Amino acid sequence: MSDERSASPPTxxxxxxxxxIGSAFARSLAxxxxxxxxxxxxxxxxxxTANALSADCEIMTADLIVDEDVAGVEQRCRDGIDLLVNNAGFGHPTGFLTTAVEAEIAMSRLHTETVLRLTLAALPSMIERGSGGVINIASVLGFFPSSTYSASKAWVINFSQSAARNTRPRNVAxxxxxxxxxxxxFHDSAGMNMTKVPGFLWMEADAVVAVALRDWRKRKALSIPGWKNKTIVSLGRLLPLGLIGRMLSSADTRPQAP
Ligand SMILES: NC(=O)c1ccc[n+]([C@@H]2O[C@H](COP(=O)([O-])OP(=O)(O)OC[C@H]3O[C@@H](n4cnc5c(N)ncnc54)[C@H](OP(=O)(O)O)[C@@H]3O)[C@@H](O)[C@H]2O)c1
Incomplete structure (x- = not known):
């Protein structure tokens, strides 16, 4: 690490x-x-968002499913950053059998291709310096065969664990x-009806981010915030797939057809 770089604040x-969750990361890191x-x-x-923070902020307006926008952010990652948080994401109001394939491809691109491109752009300079890392936002649903959304988040989990194994020896988490x-x-934007979800299962974004940053600094490949979410993931690993499928159907948050 050059003297100039070590003297400047991390980016x-x-x-x-x-x-x-993204703006909670911004507040906490600021x-x-x-x-x-x-x-x-x-x-x-x-x-x-930037004006509300007392931090040195640069903003980049980019639609991360548009190739040239992603290329601009990739370049910014290649220039050298200390932490990449791949957080942008969305869900669909309908199941994949009734969602337009273009919308499915857009979600899949954002959750997988963009995460891959930005991670691969950021890692080389981190590995060269032997510091820094990446936090990729997946979901508890990534452990359950629930939807194309859960499938894309399962990819994020698997990819991040693979990347962690490869970069840990170089001191990159x-x-x-x-x-x-x-x-x-998230749920309002996707038009989901969340009234069936009991209040005690919800967390605040700031609490999620506090756990994420703590686990990232401990170099954990997987960060599951809150004991309730940890329990849900553990049960998901023990229960038979058929039972999980029935539970997911009864907890469906998508608007029902009239
Ligand atoms: N909230 C939850 O319960 C939950 C649970 C598990 C995982 N997650 C994950 O957490 C991450 C953050 O979600 P959140 O809950 O904070 O939702 P949010 O409040 O809707 O924030 C998501 C942000 O991503 C942006 N975004 C969406 N598509 C984009 C694109 N193509 N290019 C650039 N930006 C884009 C959104 O912009 P627009 O407002 O313009 O769409 C929004 O600012 C997501 O990856 C989500 O899958 C959320």
């Missing part, structure tokens, strides 16, 4: 930074003195963060 690039690069597709909301129900705009 974190966060995708989906204008809302929910308090720690990080320099921030905030990425989202809505420039006005990004500006408002990669963590898959697996939140459960978290109070953000």
């Amino acid at each position: 974190a690039l966060i995708t989906g930074a204008a809302s929910g 308090e720690e003195g990080y320099r921030l690069i905030l990425v989202d597709r809505n420039g006005e909301r990004l500006k408002a 990669v963590t898959a963060l697996c939140p459960g129900f978290t109070r953000t705009e």
Whole structure:
């Protein structure tokens, strides 16, 4: 690490930074003195997020399913950052049998291809310096065969664990963060009806992020915030697939056809 670099504050690039878990990462890392690069597709909301932080912020308006927008963020990752948070994501209001294939491909791209591209762009300079890392936001659902959303998050978990194994010897930490129900705009944006989910299962985004940063610093490949989410994941590993399928159907949060 050069003298100039070690004297300057660390830099974190966060995708989906204008809302929910992404903006909670921005708040927490700003308090720690990080320099921030905030990425989202809505420039006005990004500006408002940056203005609310007392941190050195750069904003990048990018739609992370558009090839050239992703290429711009990739370049920013290659320039050298200390922490990449791949957080941007969304869900669908309908199951994959009734969702337009273009919408499925867009979600799959954002959750897998973009995460892959940005991670691979960020890692080489981190490995060269022997410091820094990546937090990829997956989900508790990534442990359950529930939907195309859960399938994409299962990929994030598996990929992050593989990356962690490969980069740990070079002192670079990669963590898959697996939140459960978290109070953000996620479910409203997807048009999901969450009234069946009991209140005690919900976590606040700031609490999720506190666990994520602690686990990343401990170099854990997997971060599951909260004992309730840990219990759900453990049960999911023990219960037969058929029973899990019936439980997931009864807890379906998608709007029902009239
Ligand atoms: N909330 C939960 O219960 C929960 C649980 C498990 C995992 N997660 C995961 O946590 C991550 C953050 O979600 P959240 O709960 O914080 O939801 P959120 O409040 O909706 O925030 C997601 C952010 O990602 C942005 N985004 C979506 N598509 C994008 C694109 N193509 N390009 C750039 N930015 C894009 C959104 O922008 P727009 O507002 O313009 O769409 C929004 O600012 C996601 O990966 C999600 O899958 C959430």
